Amino acid sequence: MNLTYIFDHLWMDYIIQNPSVLNIYNLFIDEGEKVVNDHIAFRTLDFPGINIDVLAKPFIELGYSPMGEYVFNDKHLIAKHYELPGDSLQPRVFISQLILSDCSPFIQKTFREAFEMTDRNKLSTDELIFSGTLFSSLSYDVYNLLREESEYAAWFYVFGFRANHFTVSVNSLKKFNNILKVNELLKKNGFSLNSSGGEIKGTTSDLLQQSSTIADIVTIKFIEGSYEIPSCYYEFAQRYPDSNGNLYSGFIAKSADKIFESTNFYKKD
Numbered sequence: 001m002n003l004t005y006i007f008d009h010l011w012m013d014y015i016i017q018n019p020s021v022l023n024i025y026n027l028f029i030d031e032g033e034k035v036v037n038d039h040i041a042f043r044t045l046d047f048p049g050i051n052i053d054v055l056a057k058p059f060i061e062l063g064y065s066p067m068g069e070y071v072f073n074d075k076h077l078i079a080k081h082y083e084l085p086g087d088s089l090q091p092r093v094f095i096s097q098l099i100l101s102d103c104s105p106f107i108q109k110t111f112r113e114a115f116e117m118t119d120r121n122k123l124s125t126d127e128l129i130f131s132g133t134l135f136s137s138l139s140y141d142v143y144n145l146l147r148e149e150s151e152y153a154a155w156f157y158v159f160g161f162r163a164n165h166f167t168v169s170v171n172s173l174k175k176f177n178n179i180l181k182v183n184e185l186l187k188k189n190g191f192s193l194n195s196s197g198g199e200i201k202g203t204t205s206d207l208l209q210q211s212s213t214i215a216d217i218v219t220i221k222f223i224e225g226s227y228e229i230p231s232c233y234y235e236f237a238q239r240y241p242d243s244n245g246n247l248y249s250g251f252i253a254k255s256a257d258k259i260f261e262s263t264n265f266y267k268k269d
């Protein structure tokens with residue numbers, strides 16, 4: 001595997017999971033922009049066979065280095081981010097995991113059973129990051145029970161291993177090189193933004209401002225029938241230079257905490 005293969009494969013799956021993404025991407029292209037990815041994000045659980053370090057492996061093997069670590073106490077998550085040193089055109093990789101020991105016995109049991117039944121061969125390959133849900137069949141009742149406790153757990157139950165979001169680097173845009181302009185363009189074209197904590201997360205003094213769409217609704221086949229649920233979202237990030245003049249490259253936990261909510265359940269109007 002090389003990075004082009006990995007990111008192309010993730011992108012093709014991602015634009016199927018979130019049909020709005022390609023429309024937004026094309027909107028930028030039609031405006032004469034070139035879209036560079038600031039980061040992509042994965043979600044997982046803290047089981048040793050599938051945790052952050054396991055998902056990071058293919059990226060580490062291709063030269064990525066671990067950079068920041070983040071804690072989200074209220075959501076029972078931790079995250080790490082990785083970068084390819086010396087290549088600002090390759091996206092950062094942001095991987096979070098649910099801390100199962102902080103979760104209810106129901107969440108622990110649901111995931112432990114599926115994890116134990118999953119073929120070890122599937123878990124040990126570099127293809128794990130593309131492999132989708134751990135579950136061979138999905139229950140809408142289980143999805144809703146998970147959701148009552150953790151939207152993150154419910155999302156991971158259905159969608160599993162794939163890009164949860166890609167992120168447009170606002171710094172790389174020419175005409176729309178400001179997050180306010182990006183948000184205006186999106187809203188003018190009918191896209192809904194995640195407004196939890198305000199449309200723009202972070203301030204210029206945080207050195208990172210982010211916004212995101214709310215996840216598209218897709219139809220999923222559950223054992224009880226087909227239901228519409230939120231899938232993946234598209235994010236936008238503008239970075240600012242620190243006192244040494246270097247663009248800030250990390251993440252801001254309190255902003256990311258709100259961005260996670262882009263996949264919260266909602267119903268189409």
Ligand code: NI
Pocket residue numbers: 039041094165167235259
């Ligand atoms: Ni993100």
